[in-house]
Amino acid sequence: MKVFVTGGSGLVGSTVIDLLLSRGDEVLAIDNFATGRRDNIKPQPRLQLIEESIVHERVVDGLIGDFRPDVVVHTAASYKNPDDWQEDALTNCVGSANIARSCKNHKVARLIYFQTALCYGTKPLEQPITLTHPLNPVNSSYAISKTAGEHYIQLSGVDWVTFRLANIVGPRNVSGPLPIFFDRLAQGKRCFVTEARRDFVFVRDLARTVVMAANGTGTGTYHFSSGRDVAIRELYDAVVQAMQLNHYPEPEIRPLGPDDAPTILLDPSRTFRDFGEVEFTPLDEIVAETVAYYRQHGVQGGYTHLRTEQKP
Numbered sequence: 230m231k232v233f234v235t236g237g238s239g240l241v242g243s244t245v246i247d248l249l250l251s252r253g254d255e256v257l258a259i260d261n262f263a264t265g266r267r268d269n270i271k272p273q274p275r276l277q278l279i280e281e282s283i284v285h286e287r288v289v290d291g292l293i294g295d296f297r298p299d300v301v302v303h304t305a306a307s308y309k310n311p312d313d314w315q316e317d318a319l320t321n322c323v324g325s326a327n328i329a330r331s332c333k334n335h336k337v338a339r340l341i342y343f344q345t346a347l348c349y350g351t352k353p354l355e356q357p358i359t360l361t362h363p364l365n366p367v368n369s370s371y372a373i374s375k376t377a378g379e380h381y382i383q384l385s386g387v388d389w390v391t392f393r394l395a396n397i398v399g400p401r402n403v404s405g406p407l408p409i410f411f412d413r414l415a416q417g418k419r420c421f422v423t424e425a426r427r428d429f430v431f432v433r434d435l436a437r438t439v440v441m442a443a444n445g446t447g448t449g450t451y452h453f454s455s456g457r458d459v460a461i462r463e464l465y466d467a468v469v470q471a472m473q474l475n476h477y478p479e480p481e482i483r484p485l486g487p488d489d490a491p492t493i494l495l496d497p498s499r500t501f502r503d504f505g506e507v508e509f510t511p512l513d514e515i516v517a518e519t520v521a522y523y524r525q526h527g528v529q530g531g532y533t534h535l536r537t538e539q540k541p
């Protein structure tokens with residue numbers, strides 16, 4: 230299979246690429262390294278990585294037109310500066326429109342997209358959130374632009390799959406609390422935790438399902454989530470345990486920020502129906518592997534689309 234992967238140096242993109250290459254697929258990837266690490270994927274005979282932005286329509290159309298992929302896995306997204314509305318709008322709206330249009334032009338068989346649970350807003354009407362919950366991407370440039378992007382994917386007329394995601398973590402994770410906890414604890418610095426709860430899911434568990442979708446399983450919108458949440462404090466404790474710290478600063482407990490949802494639980498039943506039961510890796514195993522990765526490769530990022538979180 231020939232697969233075009235946007236955001237190929239990111240957490241999800243590079244992990245999907247690893248799996249595709251391991252089965253013998255041919256991959257063309259694009260990344261501008263806004264948040265992706267250069268060392269996440271290395272060029273090799275069946276993998277080509279182009280340093281470019283999906284915002285450039287001619288580049289995108291030229292690459293897809295020449296490569297003629299069977300499937301496009303569109304993971305590229307902008308989120309690292311919550312005040313940079315222009316970059317979010319360019320990458321997430323214009324870039325996604327470019328991808329959708331090119332897939333249509335060149336008759337790509339499948340287009341796979343990744344959406345934030347913030348598309349439902351920070352005060353969802355139900356828990357777990359079902360797929361019929363109204364879209365309400367308020368309060369966040371990231372959520373607004375990702376939701377516009379999702380609409381362009383649907384507008385393309387290409388057979389599409391959207392995975393609306395829980396918190397995806399694992400080695401190469403540059404956003405959210407995990408890299409920040411590791412980085413601060415490694416320096417003996419105090420962290421803060423909010424009372425929020427989240428569903429942390431291993432990136433390789435997601436990648437297996439994405440490859441099934443690339444093969445033709447499923448169509449339309451899915452929640453990729455275990456359906457179970459843990460307190461952020463539990464994630465902190467798992468990092469402490471994986472780092473084998475005997476002495477560490479007790480974290481400060483802070484109230485939830487204004488755009489911080491107390492919990493985000495996504496109802497995964499349609500995913501399990503169409504893709505089968507997903508085996509979710511336990512949190513302590515995910516964190517142990519991620520901490521080992523940070524020890525070997527260092528931490529980059531600690532990016533967040535929220536304004537309230539601590540920076541490394």
Ligand SMILES: NC(=O)c1ccc[n+]([C@@H]2O[C@H](COP(=O)([O-])OP(=O)(O)OC[C@H]3O[C@@H](n4cnc5c(N)ncnc54)[C@H](O)[C@@H]3O)[C@@H](O)[C@H]2O)c1
Pocket residue numbers: 235236237238239240241242259260261262263264265266281282283284303304305306307320324343344345346375394395396397398403404
């Ligand atoms: N990780 C999560 O918890 C999570 C949750 C919800 C949704 N998502 C979505 O999943 C997808 C993958 O996220 P991730 O966690 O792998 O993030 P990531 O930051 O690791 O990867 C995104 C990649 O896109 C690249 N990129 C950004 N702008 C680009 C541009 N204009 N042109 C080309 N490449 C560009 C970045 O450099 C990076 O390599 C994104 O679409 C994101 O919105 C992720």
